[in-house]
Amino acid sequence: MAKIVQTAGRNALGEFAPEFAHFNDDVLFGENWNNEDIDIKTRCIITVVALMSSGITDSSLKYHLENAKNNGVTQKEIAAIVTHCAFYVGWPKAWAVFNMAKEIWN
Secondary structure, three states: OOOOOOOHHHHHHOOOOHHHHHHHHHHHHHHHOOOOOOOHHHHHHHHHHHHHHHOOOOHHHHHHHHHHHHOOOOHHHHHHHHHHHHHHHOHHHHHHHHHHHHHHHO
């Protein structure tokens, strides 16, 4: 697996909140996302489900849906994942995710 390198934290908040930027770029993405105990495709699915269950449908969900697609999650798989989770986390949340996922997989 190619090492994941993230600079979004430093780019957006490096001067304003350098410690947060460090945790985002070096710990969350640098260490957690590069941990090989879970394969990257599974990690992408887990992240989308976590964001969906939290009701987060902003640019971070879009980023992680794109990341999921880029790491092998198919349209059929994401549709099944979101449908399955809808029963547990809420139908409106699934609608929100589907609206964003359709843009990414089309």
